[in-house]
Amino acid sequence: MQRLCKRLLTDTLDKFVKETLEHPDLPNPDLSPSELISDTLQLLTQMLSDQDISLLPNDEVKVEYVEMIDRLLSPLATYCEKSARLLGDGFLSSVKYLDYQPLSHPTDNVLVSVYLANCFNAIQASLLDVPFSANQIEQIAHKLDSCLDSLVITQVSFVLEKTGLLHVNRKLNAVQESNVAQHTVREMLVNLNTYLSDPDKFCLPEVSRLCSQQLRRSVRRRSAHQIHCYYQSVYQAIEDVIKSCCFDKDMALKLYTPQQVALLILNF
Structure with missing residues (x-):
């Protein structure tokens, strides 16, 4: 009888997956998990709570739990990723890092990352109370962290572009006998001052669509840390150029020290 019940359950789950999760849907405008995703997670938790397998040995x-979780979770994760591709084809294989040219128009990439982060966060939250789901939670956490990494990379690249830090650093790295124009550094300092006075002004608006405050804080904190590290290298390079008499003597007074930058963007 137990085998028959299990067979009926697995057949029902397979039918549900085939009818609902095999074909992706365009994500909600606010990038939140769709009703289908929420219903699937509710089905998963309800199904596991209703199963009477208490008389079986623990192993x-x-x-039994792991098999039932995988029957829904793997297709659900695939459904989310396929749906995300409708926002920006090719994104999942084109992550940009700081050593490369920052994205000039990162909107599609950000939308995909935000949507997937919201989906994986919802899945992870639903699994927390499910017994024997540690491996699946770890897998989803890895996917979620990859989405946050992509958001951090895009956010940092955006700030480095807008403040001029990236441009100045490239000039300094490329300089041999020539000098970096003083007005270029001054312009960078003005933009940097604007950023430091209110970092949220440079926050990508799509990041605010993350459904969890914890996720939003994580992106901001990790982005600020990378920006601070990047500024440390720029600051030292500019200071070296100043010491070689490329700039006016008072230019050093207009530079923010890394310690000052840390106080402004890391303490929140």
Whole structure:
């Protein structure tokens, strides 16, 4: 009887997956998990709570739970990723890092990352109370962290572009006998001052669509840390050029020290 019940359950789940999760849907305008995703997670938790397998040995109980979780979770994660591709084809294989040219128009990439982060965060939250789901939680956490990494990379690249830090650093790295124009550094300092006075002004608006405050804070904190590290290298390079008499003597007074920058963007 137990085998028959399990067979009926697995057949029902397979039918549900085939009818609902095999074909992607365009994500909600606010990039939140769709009703289908929420219903699937509710089905998963309800299904596991209704199963009467308490008389089985613990090892067999674990096998039963893991099998049922995987029957829904793997297709659900794939459904989310396929739906995300409708926002920006090719994004999942084109992550940009700081050593490369920052994205000039990162909107599609950001939308995909935000949507997937919201989906994986919802999945992870639903699994927290599910027994024997540690491996699946770890897998989803890895996917979620990859989305946050992409958001941090795009956010940092955006700030480095807008403040001029990236441009100045490239000039300094490329300089041999020539000098970096003083007005270029001054312009960078003005833009940097604007950023430091209110970092949220430079926050990508799409990041505000992250459904969890914890995720938003994580992106901001990790972005600020990378920006601070980047500024440290720029500051030292500019200071070296100043010491070689490329700039006016008072230019050093207009530079923010890394310690000052840290106080302004890391303490929140």
